[in-house]
Amino acid sequence: MALGEFDLIRRYFSRATPSAALGVGDDAALVAPTPGLQLAIAADTLVEGRHFFAGADPYSLGWKALAVNLSDMAAMGARPRWFTLCLTLPRAEPEWLEAFAAGLYTVAERHGVELIGGDTTSGPMAFSVQILGEVAPNLALRRDGARVGDDVWLSGPTGAAALAVEARYNRLTLEPVDLHHCAARLDRPEPRVALGLALAGVAHAAIDVSDGLLADAGHLAERSGVALRLWMAQLPALPVSAALMTSDAALRAAVSGGDDYELCFTAPPVQREFIHQLGEKLGLPLALIGQVEAGEGVSLSDLTGRPYRADRQGFDHFGA
Numbered sequence: 001m002a003l004g005e006f007d008l009i010r011r012y013f014s015r016a017t018p019s020a021a022l023g024v025g026d027d028a029a030l031v032a033p034t035p036g037l038q039l040a041i042a043a044d045t046l047v048e049g050r051h052f053f054a055g056a057d058p059y060s061l062g063w064k065a066l067a068v069n070l071s072d073m074a075a076m077g078a079r080p081r082w083f084t085l086c087l088t089l090p091r092a093e094p095e096w097l098e099a100f101a102a103g104l105y106t107v108a109e110r111h112g113v114e115l116i117g118g119d120t121t122s123g124p125m126a127f128s129v130q131i132l133g134e135v136a137p138n139l140a141l142r143r144d145g146a147r148v149g150d151d152v153w154l155s156g157p158t159g160a161a162a163l164a165v166e167a168r169y170n171r172l173t174l175e176p177v178d179l180h181h182c183a184a185r186l187d188r189p190e191p192r193v194a195l196g197l198a199l200a201g202v203a204h205a206a207i208d209v210s211d212g213l214l215a216d217a218g219h220l221a222e223r224s225g226v227a228l229r230l231w232m233a234q235l236p237a238l239p240v241s242a243a244l245m246t247s248d249a250a251l252r253a254a255v256s257g258g259d260d261y262e263l264c265f266t267a268p269p270v271q272r273e274f275i276h277q278l279g280e281k282l283g284l285p286l287a288l289i290g291q292v293e294a295g296e297g298v299s300l301s302d303l304t305g306r307p308y309r310a311d312r313q314g315f316d317h318f319g320a
């Protein structure tokens with residue numbers, strides 16, 4: 001049975017939105033932001049063939065479309081509240097939509113955000129989510145707040161998602177257990193929202209690692225007008241087999257692979273104890289991976305302490 005645009009919206013994307021004054025169904029949604037807070041607004045798009053493979057699991061796509069946006073809220077130290085979904089699909093298939101909506105709403109419920117509107121069109125598959133969050137004035141974790149003398153932290157291991165991409169292109173063979181772990185990181189990333197909220201007022205600057213650690217640390221360094229010195233030996237270890245963990249592919253993925261959605265942040269050394277305890281409380285392997293220095297750019301010491309030369313910094317849609 002063919003599913004029309006309005007049936008589709010009503011059936012799959014019209015759950016109750018108690019936190020909004022008006023949700024899906026009118027020309028626009030209405031929300032009442034909390035007085036005294038600033039709105040944090042971000043958007044992220046996933047395009048078939050660019051961000052995911054054709055035929056990808058719809059539950060994971062729904063999950064990831066929202067999770068990558070929640071990661072932007074986490075990186076700002078903002079509390080996510082509402083989001084919209086622009087959905088472009090070649091066909092309206094009930095089974096596919098059911099699974100996509102289940103993934104999307106699972107993440108939404110976990111993080112207390114509500115789908116309040118969007119747009120639905122036919123065309124090559126793509127999802128665009130816009131998210132609205134709230135943060136107290138002056139507490140947002142901006143990219144430009146890093147100060148000389150700060151520690152640089154990373155919320156967890158990077159590189160697993162990139163290894164899964166390599167495996168899906170058949171450029172790398174992974175043991176089944178490693179493939180399972182890496183694919184989960186690629187397909188169903190866990191946005192560090194609770195961490196971002198707890199770091200507001202503690203960290204000086206933050207960014208989520210979506211394009212690669214070196215690339216994203218570079219954005220933070222540039223915006224803050226400082227240099228970041230990072231130590232490869234301090235990077236949190238991937239929970240994969242020892243052979244994979246110490247391979248060149250894993251090291252390369254850790255420093256320049258994208259799509260992990262961990263937070264890279266800087267904080268003054270007086271916060272070390274607090275941050276270690278926070279990691280224990282949240283069950284995150286928060287790792288002190290470097291130092292903020294005067295200067296510019298990102299330098300990385302390899303496992304022997306010598307400068308590490310990355311062949312690429314990260315992902316750039318319009319890069320070479």
Ligand code: ADP
Binds near residue numbers: 025
């Ligand atoms: P308009 O023509 O005013 O743009 P639409 O017909 O596109 O309205 O959408 C009707 C309603 O359904 C609006 O409230 C819109 O926000 C909502 N909507 C459309 N697509 C989606 C979607 N994919 N997810 C959630 N809400 C949606």
Ligand code: MG
Binds near residue numbers: 118
């Ligand atoms: Mg519309």
